[in-house]
Amino acid sequence: MIDSVLYFPSMSIRSSGWLKSSLMVWDHIYRIVPEGVKVADAPEVAAAADEGLVRTITLEKPELLSTAESLRQFIDAVDTLPDGLDDASNPRRIHRKKIDDTFYPVLADLAHEVDYDGWMHLPPSVARAYMFHLSLAVARRREMSRGTDDSEAWAVSPFSLSRATSTDRTGMIKLLGSMCR
Numbered sequence: 001m002i003d004s005v006l007y008f009p010s011m012s013i014r015s016s017g018w019l020k021s022s023l024m025v026w027d028h029i030y031r032i033v034p035e036g037v038k039v040a041d042a043p044e045v046a047a048a049a050d051e052g053l054v055r056t057i058t059l060e061k062p063e064l065l066s067t068a069e070s071l072r073q074f075i076d077a078v079d080t081l082p083d084g085l086d087d088a089s090n091p092r093r094i095h096r097k098k099i100d101d102t103f104y105p106v107l108a109d110l111a112h113e114v115d116y117d118g119w120m121h122l123p124p125s126v127a128r129a130y131m132f133h134l135s136l137a138v139a140r141r142r143e144m145s146r147g148t149d150d151s152e153a154w155a156v157s158p159f160s161l162s163r164a165t166s167t168d169r170t171g172m173i174k175l176l177g178s179m180c181r
């Protein structure tokens with residue numbers, strides 16, 4: 001799908017400017033939306049979706065397994081977090097259908113809440129790291145580029161891909177890393 005881009009880290013495309021400029025480069029924009037979840041799109045995004053320009057990806061087991069393994073490797077390789085992962089603001093939501101069953105308990109232990117609709121409310125740092133690795137697994141497997149209008153996601157990308165390390169371990173890395181072993 002070289003003519004397509006995977007939008008991350010969320011389901012909702014926030015910037016109509018990003019949408020329009022991306023459609024000048026790629027034929028389709030894909031996003032990860034769990035089955036049965038309705039995205040409350042802005043009018044321009046809804047119109048693009050109605051025209052088939054914005055499409056949904058259904059996750060497959062290999063992508064979920066790859067994400068869990070990739071995040072475990074990331075945790076083992078890094079000692080500090082980039083600015084895009086080090087944020088203590090409001091929790092971010094990830095749907096249960098975006099998480100492999102073997103990795104779900106790890107994230108559930110870190111969640112502030114898991115609601116009845118299957119949404120896990122995670123610390124932003126954990127949610128960002130997970131969605132970064134999920135989007136990477138999906139894009140690699142489906143031979144797609146990734147794109148975002150989220151500045152924090154861009155801050156995470158070079159750090160995660162380089163496996164940067166230092167001697168100053170953060171609490172999130174220690175906690176998440178000990179749970180993955």
